[in-house]
Amino acid sequence: MTRHRDVVRRARRARTAGWLAVMLGLAAALVTLPSVPASAMAKIQCKQTTGTGYIDPIVHHDQPIGYSHLHQFFGNNAWLALANPNWANYANLVGKGTNCANLADTAGYWSPALRYTASGSVIPAVGFWAYYRSYDGSNMGPGMAFPADTRLVATVHNWTCGQFERQAPVPYIPDCHRADGRPGHTLTAHIDFPSCWNGVRPYHPNAQVGDTRDNRNYAYAVNGVCPTGFPYKMVQLRETIAYAYHGYGTDVQVASDPMMGMSDGMSMHADFWNTWNQAGLQSLVVNCISGTGTRTKAQCG
Numbered sequence: 001m002t003r004h005r006d007v008v009r010r011a012r013r014a015r016t017a018g019w020l021a022v023m024l025g026l027a028a029a030l031v032t033l034p035s036v037p038a039s040a041m042a043k044i045q046c047k048q049t050t051g052t053g054y055i056d057p058i059v060h061h062d063q064p065i066g067y068s069h070l071h072q073f074f075g076n077n078a079w080l081a082l083a084n085p086n087w088a089n090y091a092n093l094v095g096k097g098t099n100c101a102n103l104a105d106t107a108g109y110w111s112p113a114l115r116y117t118a119s120g121s122v123i124p125a126v127g128f129w130a131y132y133r134s135y136d137g138s139n140m141g142p143g144m145a146f147p148a149d150t151r152l153v154a155t156v157h158n159w160t161c162g163q164f165e166r167q168a169p170v171p172y173i174p175d176c177h178r179a180d181g182r183p184g185h186t187l188t189a190h191i192d193f194p195s196c197w198n199g200v201r202p203y204h205p206n207a208q209v210g211d212t213r214d215n216r217n218y219a220y221a222v223n224g225v226c227p228t229g230f231p232y233k234m235v236q237l238r239e240t241i242a243y244a245y246h247g248y249g250t251d252v253q254v255a256s257d258p259m260m261g262m263s264d265g266m267s268m269h270a271d272f273w274n275t276w277n278q279a280g281l282q283s284l285v286v287n288c289i290s291g292t293g294t295r296t297k298a299q300c301g
Contacts, residue, residue, distance in 0.1 A: 041139050042132040042288035043301030046074045046100035052113050055085045058151045062209040070255040074109040074128045089206045090149045093275035104280020108273035112256040127242035135195040135233035136224040140291050143235035145281045149202040150274040154193040157268045172264035179246040187245040191270035194218040195236040196226035239270045
């Protein structure tokens with residue numbers, strides 16, 4: 001049985017090898033993904049808020065519901081009052097309700113839902129954390145706050161079986177059947193956002209239709225150095241999501257896998273819409289990341 005599972009997994013990885021080389025091979029080699037203690041950065045825990053929906057307020061802005069694969073939402077909960085969350089604009093979200101521990105963090109965070117392949121049933125997220133740190137992935141150091149209304153989609157990711165499991169990060173959903181499902185012993189995704197900026201500020205008129213992401217103005221640091229044309233060092237955001245799953249990994253996928261012709265969670269990505277209380281984000285950067293302010297557990301986690 002174990003040998004059969006290994007054969008199946010190798011075949012599935014082979015089918016996605018081309019995509020992996022394009023989307024992750026170069027980026028993963030260039031981006032530093034260090035192990036970071038929670039006491040040395042800004043760590044914000046958020047609960048699931050609006051649940052799941054076939055919506056994507058960045059990629060399908062001002063478009064009907066149903067264009068997107070299924071997403072799971074965290075943080076900002078103003079979506080609940082909107083007839084169609086894809087119609088959301090900055091003013092609808094900034095400073096509104098949040099299920100994050102830091103009440104100034106009213107940002108929108110979302111990612112494709114994790115589902116059982118056979119039934120399509122959604123596997124609940126049992127933990128969500130937004131980590132903010134220096135532009136190069138260091139615990140503390142240089143990093144500017146994202147401008148208000150910045151909208152980003154990140155695809156640089158890895159999967160683990162939890163922080164307390166001896167399993168190296170991999171780009172596909174790993175075999176976690178030896179984990180017992182306790183906190184820190186369950187399937188976990190980590191998605192990292194670019195942290196070098198060219199200085200072009202977001203411009204998103206309310207009537208803008210379609211893809212409103214700002215990724216063209218951002219790049220990943222290369223060996224701790226921002227590429228030419230992207231001189232501004234921003235904070236680096238990592239979204240970490242723990243799921244109520246600790247099986248073999250062969251019976252699950254993320255909702256974007258079929259749409260993108262992939263498997264094994266290789267299409268994992270995450271969205272970030274900066275609808276923070278901007279003064280609160282600036283304070284977080286000063287006090288928790290740059291080291292020039294006063295750290296408090298209530299603000300920095």
